[in-house]
Amino acid sequence: MTSRHRLISSLIRVTEIALGxxxxxxxxxxxxxxxxxTLSRALIGAAELIVAILxxxxxxxxxxxxxxxxxxxxxxxxxxxxxxxxxxxxxAHGLTTWGRIALHARRDKLPT
Numbered sequence: 001m002t003s004r005h006r007l008i009s010s011l012i013r014v015t016e017i018a019l020g021x022x023x024x025x026x027x028x029x030x031x032x033x034x035x036x037x038t039l040s041r042a043l044i045g046a047a048e049l050i051v052a053i054l055x056x057x058x059x060x061x062x063x064x065x066x067x068x069x070x071x072x073x074x075x076x077x078x079x080x081x082x083x084x085x086x087x088x089x090x091x092a093h094g095l096t097t098w099g100r101i102a103l104h105a106r107r108d109k110l111p112t
Contacts, residue, residue, distance in 0.1 A: 005103065012099045015092055016055050019068075022089065023052035026075070044074050061097040068093045 030045025031037065048071055054064045072086035 005106070008099060009103055012096050012103070015096045016058065019089070019092055019096070020052050020056035023048045023055065023071075027052055040074075040078050044071060044078065047071050047074075055093065055096075058100070061101070065093065065097060 027045045027048030030041045030048065047067065051064065051067050051071060054067065069090055072090050075081040076083050076086045
């Protein structure tokens with residue numbers, strides 16, 4: 001494995017972990033204010049906690065990508081989060097997914 005490949009792989013992994021921590025934070029904050037806990041907050045909070053586990057464990061992009069998109073959209077619509085933050089979150093997840101796929105494709109093409 002080249003040093004460039006290791007660097008890109010490490011950056012992708014750090015971004016995945018940061019996204020996981022972000023979703024863990026968002027999910028737990030939904031449950032920390034019980035007076036404001038509504039069904040929508042509970043459902044989105046639970047979904048965020050699930051995604052907080054899915055992303056760092058590198059579960060299939062077919063599962064995690066739609067979840068990230070739906071949660072980001074719900075955050076904007078239901079909880080008035082800034083759309084730019086949602087776009088940044090979805091973009092970061094998309095880049096890590098694309099990067100991981102590209103690294104695997106490159107690795108599979110390398111001669112052994």
